[in-house]
Amino acid sequence: MPAYNEAGTVSVIIEKVLAQPCVRELVIVDDCSSDDTWRVLQQLADGDPRIRLHRHEVNQGKGAALRTAFRHISSPVTIIQDADLEYDPAEYTRIIAPIVSGAADVVFGSRFIGSEEHRVLYFWHSLGNKFLTLLSNMFTNLNLTDMETCFKAFRTDVLRQLRLTENRFGIEPEITARVARHSPRLRIYEVAVAYHGRTYEEGKKIGWRDGCRAIFAILKYNLRD
Ligand SMILES: Nc1nc2c(ncn2[C@@H]2O[C@H](COP(=O)(O)OP(=O)(O)OP(=O)(O)O)[C@@H](O)[C@H]2O)c(=O)[nH]1
Numbered sequence: 001m002p003a004y005n006e007a008g009t010v011s012v013i014i015e016k017v018l019a020q021p022c023v024r025e026l027v028i029v030d031d032c033s034s035d036d037t038w039r040v041l042q043q044l045a046d047g048d049p050r051i052r053l054h055r056h057e058v059n060q061g062k063g064a065a066l067r068t069a070f071r072h073i074s075s076p077v078t079i080i081q082d083a084d085l086e087y088d089p090a091e092y093t094r095i096i097a098p099i100v101s102g103a104a105d106v107v108f109g110s111r112f113i114g115s116e117e118h119r120v121l122y123f124w125h126s127l128g129n130k131f132l133t134l135l136s137n138m139f140t141n142l143n144l145t146d147m148e149t150c151f152k153a154f155r156t157d158v159l160r161q162l163r164l165t166e167n168r169f170g171i172e173p174e175i176t177a178r179v180a181r182h183s184p185r186l187r188i189y190e191v192a193v194a195y196h197g198r199t200y201e202e203g204k205k206i207g208w209r210d211g212c213r214a215i216f217a218i219l220k221y222n223l224r225d
């Protein structure tokens with residue numbers, strides 16, 4: 001769980017994560033939050049031995065927070081969970097099912113398939129998301145429906161082989177490109193997930209610059225290799 005200035009949601013989401021029977025450990029990286037996030041995290045960590053805390057001395061971005069977290073995982077299956085309330089941990093069992101059954105190496109939770117609940121929000125964001133997924137698919141030759149989803153689950157041994165380098169939101173297209181280009185070929189699945197998107201007033205931070213960086217990352221990690 002990467003966490004940056006999420007004091008308003010982090011305790012609720014952690015409670016939901018730890019309520020899932022399949023969760024053995026929760027590795028959280030505070031990305032040098034300037035609000036109360038770190039203090040809240042320390043309090044919660046005292047109450048549950050499954051919580052493992054790490055903190056960056058300077059803010060580096062979601063990608064950097066994930067890369068730090070990935071170095072500290074000891075469980076055989078890993079799922080990325082944002083520290084806001086947009087994605088629901090109650091879906092973990094369904095998301096990791098293809099990995100647990102031995103069918104998949106990687107699972108993407110897609111917000112754009114299935115009949116799960118989706119909050120109706122920004123049109124231009126959804127168009128941007130679809131465009132980035134389309135562009136990524138054109139280079140990777142995968143038929144994903146939601147490249148930018150937070151809910152990505154992995155066999156942890158496979159995750160360790162990905163050699164990730166991005167610090168900020170370029171990490172999503174980088175993960176996708178590395179997964180697509182992995183040799184031997186990985187078995188990638190999608191599972192429909194609900195999405196409770198938030199507004200900028202509620203804390204949404206992502207903006208058009210992140211979209212530009214995503215385009216750059218799609219080109220970089222697919223063309224370079
Ligand atoms: N925005 C931002 N998020 C970070 C950073 N470092 C870690 N994160 C965490 O990365 C996760 C994803 O960030 P979000 O801002 O929720 O990104 P998003 O879900 O793509 O977009 P919105 O929720 O719509 O803003 C959250 O758990 C953040 O707390 C950072 O430097 N900036």
Ligand SMILES: [Mg+2]
Nearest residue numbers: 082084086204
């Ligand atoms: Mg979010």
